[in-house]
Amino acid sequence: MTLNAHVQEDEDEGGEQHNDQVAEDINVKQHKVNWFEQEIYSEVKWCLALDSVEFRGASEFQNLTVLSTKRFGKALVIDGHLQNTELDEYIYHENLVHPALLTHNNPKTVFIMGGGGGSAAREVLKHRHIEKVIICDIDRNIAGLIREHMTANHAAFKDERLQIVYNDAKYELEMSEEKFDVILGDLPELDESNSSGSSHLYTKSFYENVVIPKLKGNGLLVTQAGPAGIFTHKAMFSPLYNTLKQVFSYVVAYTAVMPSYGDSNGWIMASNEPINLDGEQLNNRIGERIKDELRYLDGPVIIASTVLNKTLKNSLMEETRILTDENVNVGFVRKRGVCN
Numbered sequence: 001m002t003l004n005a006h007v008q009e010d011e012d013e014g015g016e017q018h019n020d021q022v023a024e025d026i027n028v029k030q031h032k033v034n035w036f037e038q039e040i041y042s043e044v045k046w047c048l049a050l051d052s053v054e055f056r057g058a059s060e061f062q063n064l065t066v067l068s069t070k071r072f073g074k075a076l077v078i079d080g081h082l083q084n085t086e087l088d089e090y091i092y093h094e095n096l097v098h099p100a101l102l103t104h105n106n107p108k109t110v111f112i113m114g115g116g117g118g119s120a121a122r123e124v125l126k127h128r129h130i131e132k133v134i135i136c137d138i139d140r141n142i143a144g145l146i147r148e149h150m151t152a153n154h155a156a157f158k159d160e161r162l163q164i165v166y167n168d169a170k171y172e173l174e175m176s177e178e179k180f181d182v183i184l185g186d187l188p189e190l191d192e193s194n195s196s197g198s199s200h201l202y203t204k205s206f207y208e209n210v211v212i213p214k215l216k217g218n219g220l221l222v223t224q225a226g227p228a229g230i231f232t233h234k235a236m237f238s239p240l241y242n243t244l245k246q247v248f249s250y251v252v253a254y255t256a257v258m259p260s261y262g263d264s265n266g267w268i269m270a271s272n273e274p275i276n277l278d279g280e281q282l283n284n285r286i287g288e289r290i291k292d293e294l295r296y297l298d299g300p301v302i303i304a305s306t307v308l309n310k311t312l313k314n315s316l317m318e319e320t321r322i323l324t325d326e327n328v329n330v331g332f333v334r335k336r337g338v339c340n
Helices: 002-012 015-032 089-103 119-124 140-149 169-175 204-214 237-245 279-289 299-305 310-318
Strands: 034-041 044-058 063-069 073-078 081-085 109-114 132-137 162-166 180-186 215-227 250-258 263-271
Touching: 034 081, 044 140, 063 140, 073 140, 081 089, 089 119, 089 180, 089 215, 089 250, 089 263, 089 279, 089 299, 109 119, 109 169, 119 132, 119 180, 132 169, 169 204, 180 204, 204 215, 204 237, 215 237, 237 250, 237 263, 237 310, 250 299, 250 310, 279 299
Parallel strands: 109 132, 109 180, 132 162, 180 215
Antiparallel strands: 034 044, 044 063, 063 073, 073 081, 215 263, 250 263
């Protein structure tokens, strides 16, 4: 009743003029807000409100934009694709790193494909018994710019266990005389034109001829596997899963919601030794091995992440596509975003 009386009073005292002014003010405010927009699946856009565009730069390999967003802090955009944000990148990187390292009985050495910004290495180095971590990123310039703008990983780069090389991960692994306990793929997802500079690191021949020979007998591969939502998982998640099934005896897919993506993301572990997931054992290993507290994962959450909904589970079982050097065609993937 009070509200109605207030509205009537406004109308009696020039309410029409007042409403016009409110509409004008709203319109002005709307125009003051800049947005990063990305089509995450057909006819659906995901938008992040921006305070500013902090940086734009390019290397011979890719373009980098650093955004200051209103909700997620700084955000990294590479070639138009949102990579991660300050607010929730820990969800992505904890899922990428810890399930594999905690599942492995005694990981000592880790090779990271990509990951030049250091977030994956930061998580790996939380494990007390890790002796050596190699980041292999093809793009020295962009990796340096990311480290300049995203400062959370500076301590990781001072850790004497970390080595950095700038090369194509395929060639670096081929040349290496070492074998690793875990090989980790922190790579851009395949893009809409299949022109991603990392597409050859997602193929059957790469896993078969390069990765497996460089894994120790009980070694594990883990890779990010792109969007894994109800409407987005068929682009990359399911064909990558099927590709790995052609090469490894044991393959485990898992997912988590990424708030800044507006979708779920997927990761896949693969090995030629059984991958044993036990919540109590994982929790014990977290306590024994990790020197800092995890913000997202514990043993039961890791187990829960491997329980896929019926739609995803059926898609993985029915998938027939295999990613090869000749054919890395995927379905609809996120389009390159724009700042408006």
